[in-house]
Amino acid sequence: MATSDTAMKHDVHEHDHDEQHLWEGGAEPFKASYGKLMMWYFLLSDAFTFAGFLITYGALRFSSPTWPVPDFVFATDPFGLSATFGKAPLIFVTFMSFLLIISSVTMVRAVQEGHRENKRGVFIWMLLTIIGGLGFLGCQAWEWTNLIKTEHMSLTRNVFGTYTADGYVLNHEGEKGESFREGESYLIHMHSPGHAAGHSEGHGEHHDYKKGDQPGYVLDDQGFIHHKYVYTDGPYKGQTRVQEFGPKAFGALFFFITGFHGFHVFSGVVFLCIIALNVLSGVYVSRKNGYEMVEKIGLYWHFVDLVWVFVFLVFYLL
Amino acid sequence: MSHLTYEESKQRVRYGLVLLALVTLVEVVISLFGKGHIWKGAHGNFWILAICGLLITALSLYKAYFIIFDFMHMKYEVRTLAMSVLLPTLLLIWAIIAFFHEGTAWKNRREQIKEKNEAPLKTSSILQKEDTLRPWG
Numbered sequence: 001m002a003t004s005d006t007a008m009k010h011d012v013h014e015h016d017h018d019e020q021h022l023w024e025g026g027a028e029p030f031k032a033s034y035g036k037l038m039m040w041y042f043l044l045s046d047a048f049t050f051a052g053f054l055i056t057y058g059a060l061r062f063s064s065p066t067w068p069v070p071d072f073v074f075a076t077d078p079f080g081l082s083a084t085f086g087k088a089p090l091i092f093v094t095f096m097s098f099l100l101i102i103s104s105v106t107m108v109r110a111v112q113e114g115h116r117e118n119k120r121g122v123f124i125w126m127l128l129t130i131i132g133g134l135g136f137l138g139c140q141a142w143e144w145t146n147l148i149k150t151e152h153m154s155l156t157r158n159v160f161g162t163y164t165a166d167g168y169v170l171n172h173e174g175e176k177g178e179s180f181r182e183g184e185s186y187l188i189h190m191h192s193p194g195h196a197a198g199h200s201e202g203h204g205e206h207h208d209y210k211k212g213d214q215p216g217y218v219l220d221d222q223g224f225i226h227h228k229y230v231y232t233d234g235p236y237k238g239q240t241r242v243q244e245f246g247p248k249a250f251g252a253l254f255f256f257i258t259g260f261h262g263f264h265v266f267s268g269v270v271f272l273c274i275i276a277l278n279v280l281s282g283v284y285v286s287r288k289n290g291y292e293m294v295e296k297i298g299l300y301w302h303f304v305d306l307v308w309v310f311v312f313l314v315f316y317l318l
Numbered sequence: 319m320s321h322l323t324y325e326e327s328k329q330r331v332r333y334g335l336v337l338l339a340l341v342t343l344v345e346v347v348i349s350l351f352g353k354g355h356i357w358k359g360a361h362g363n364f365w366i367l368a369i370c371g372l373l374i375t376a377l378s379l380y381k382a383y384f385i386i387f388d389f390m391h392m393k394y395e396v397r398t399l400a401m402s403v404l405l406p407t408l409l410l411i412w413a414i415i416a417f418f419h420e421g422t423a424w425k426n427r428r429e430q431i432k433e434k435n436e437a438p439l440k441t442s443s444i445l446q447k448e449d450t451l452r453p454w455g
Contacts, residue, residue: 030399040403051410055417062421065429071353089355094346098339105335108389112327183362302389306382312342313378317349318371 033289039296043303046264050307053257054314064247068160070316072185076150078142093316096139097308100265103132104305111298114291119279122291126276129301133269140262144255152190152224155255158246159188159224165234169227174215182233186243191223218242254315261311264304271297334388341381345374 018026030037061067071089081088106128113121147153153160162185171177180186191209209219218226226243275297278284284291322330347356352370354361387393392400 030396030402032395032399037399040399044403044406047407048410051407051413055410055413058414059417059421059424062418063424063428065425069353071350071355089350089353090346094342097342101335101338101342104338104385104389105331108331108334109328112324112331116324181362299390302385305389306385309378309381309385313345313374317345317374317378 033292035292035296036299039299043299046303047307050257050260050310053253053260054310057253057257057314060247060249060253064249066162066164066246068158068162068246068250069183069185070318072187073160074143074316076146078146090316092139092143093312096136096143097312099132099136099139100305100308103129103136104302106132107298107301111291111295114284114294117285117288117290119282119285122294123276123279126272126279126294130269130272130276133265133272133301136265137262137269140258140265144258147254151187153251153254155252156248158248158250160185160250161188161244161246162186163229163231165231165236167229167231167233169229170216170240172216174228176230177216179232180229185246186227188224188226188243188245191219191225257311257315261304261307264307268297268301268304272301330388334384337384338381341377345377348373348377 021027025034028034028037032040074093075087075089076082077088077092077095079092081091106125110122110125110129113125151159163180163182165182166180168179169177209217209225211219211221216228218228220226228240228242230240231237275293279291279294284293287293348370350356351360352367352374360366386404392403
């Protein structure tokens with residue numbers, strides 16, 4: 001009797017002790033370390049932020065009668081493909097996607113080497129990941145520069161408009177020129193006196209444009225050339241119309257969403273650099289946890305790739 | 319943690335690289351086909367565009383699944399952890415439906431307003447209405 005009593009007391013004591021131990025963080029929920037668990041929940045919240053942006057894009061696109069066609073807007077590249085073939089729709093962004101996929105794969109390799117406690121391997125694969133990330137950022141910088149400097153897109157000005165019916169553009173003298181089909185987009189060029197060859201290179205001819213309302217175009221105060229066109233179909237059939245700027249939201253959405261993603265890539269590269277240096281200095285060797293820090297930044301890096309899958313889908317493919 | 323040997327997991331990574339690159343390439347080809355770049359006849363066809371869009375979305379979701387479960391090792395985590403991260407994203411399904419519906423409603427409303435603005439003012443009908451109603455007597 002007495003012995004069982006003490007045994008019971010002992011049990012209770014043990015139980016209390018266990019609970020104390022649990023409340024102080026003794027057991028890891030879901031058998032994952034706190035760091036990894038919190039990284040997962042951070043990524044979940046970040047996914048909602050990106051989803052909010054992309055859904056906004058969708059809602060505004062649905063709300064506009066026209067929307068710039070992505071394979072027309074993103075048909076330029078720095079390799080000279082578009083100059084040779086006239087256009088290279090989506091080729092450059094596909095290249096950017098490959099860069100991110102490759103850097104994601106090198107990150108997986110870094111994590112694997114971490115599990116084997118192979119310091120040299122982790123560092124080398126992380127270095128390759130950093131190079132991939134920097135390459136992606138470089139590409140994005142080129143894309144933005146091209147849009148801003150060459151095509152004069154801004155947060156509030158969308159130089160890409162879209163035709164709502166079949167028709168033809170009027171040439172310089174106001175006569176029937178090239179024809180277009182419903183749903184095709186056009187780019188409103190900026191007139192640059194002096195080196196007019198700049199963007200009319202593709203046409204092989206260039207004119208001097210005069211300000212104001214001319215037979216074939218309207219040159220506005222900011223220097224944009226709005227060509228005139230005639231619809232041969234639809235409710236405005238036979239009317240001579242002037243090319244207008246596209247839905248304003250496009251520019252703002254593009255710069256905000258790709259900018260937000262680019263900022264994630266940039267901060268990812270910064271964290272990768274810090275952790276790569278820590279790897280090199282041997283901080284994680286003494287922790288003996290299979291380079292868990294590399295695994296955590298790996299989660300973040302894969303998430304950046306994951307988000308790009310959807311940005312790529314929404315902005316460029318659909 | 320991983321149940322594969324070192325060699326096996328290295329092979330798995332190579333498989334992942336080829337898979338993701340191929341799926342991305344297929345997506346771009348489908349997208350360009352839908353816009354009429356590969357076959358001119360597809361241009362402006364709503365149904366071709368819609369089916370291509372659905373295919374691309376499905377492929378993107380597959381890519382997302384592969385990245386999360388393979389590259390981010392979600393398949394080696396406890397099931398409850400995976401559910402606590404993945405289930406909340408289901409809320410987005412409703413957000414997508416609701417906001418796309420809202421966007422379409424904005425567009426309809428705008429068109430309505432535009433129509434009313436463009437319609438010539440029918441003075442005669444207004445007078446007629448006044449004639450028939452005459453709320454003041």
